[in-house]
Amino acid sequence: MRAHFLRLALTGLVASVAAGMASAADVGAPGADRFEGFRFFDEMRLGVHAHNPTLDEGNSVDVSGEILTSPINGAKTGNALYDILFNPRLHVGVMGNTRGWTSYGYAGVTWRADFTEKLFGEVEFGGAVNNAIKDIRPNRITLGCPVTFHESVGLGYRMTQNVSVIFDVAHVSHANLCGDANPGLTNFGVKLGYRF
Numbered sequence: 001m002r003a004h005f006l007r008l009a010l011t012g013l014v015a016s017v018a019a020g021m022a023s024a025a026d027v028g029a030p031g032a033d034r035f036e037g038f039r040f041f042d043e044m045r046l047g048v049h050a051h052n053p054t055l056d057e058g059n060s061v062d063v064s065g066e067i068l069t070s071p072i073n074g075a076k077t078g079n080a081l082y083d084i085l086f087n088p089r090l091h092v093g094v095m096g097n098t099r100g101w102t103s104y105g106y107a108g109v110t111w112r113a114d115f116t117e118k119l120f121g122e123v124e125f126g127g128a129v130n131n132a133i134k135d136i137r138p139n140r141i142t143l144g145c146p147v148t149f150h151e152s153v154g155l156g157y158r159m160t161q162n163v164s165v166i167f168d169v170a171h172v173s174h175a176n177l178c179g180d181a182n183p184g185l186t187n188f189g190v191k192l193g194y195r196f
Helices: 002-024 080-085
Strands: 043-051 061-068 089-097 104-114 119-130 147-158 163-173 185-195
Antiparallel strands (some): 061 089
């Protein structure tokens, strides 16, 4: 039963990727009016981050993975402000620490503004679920609760129509909703994205 479920899931994933790649053959420049329909699997990103440098749990490295949808409203309207504010993408990702410190999964919305044909900025906002629990090791972060906010800001460069690199700062904290202790966790890193 479990093997059958895994085969079905893998078949669906392969079909989704193939459909995304087929539709990518007809697209124009990334900033062009190129979306014919909403796609759940529009871009995949992998990254490396400095984990909370100079503070608790510092001197370690995080690896990240992220999947983004196409913009939720489809094609751009031509109104720059509307297209930035009301046409975001959805994202889901994970930030895993390589030394067993705090890791988290996150999801939310991504807004992007194109500064030039190659240069763009991004802001992400949503929620995260973390494993920041107290243990016997010193200098462990206690985020106050397992569910927090997640925000990030990034500056990206589009190397090709499909490949981009994004330098970003990602932060999780609970905004004092889980008590007065709110140290937060901030990572600095770089992500490589491939858009299908």
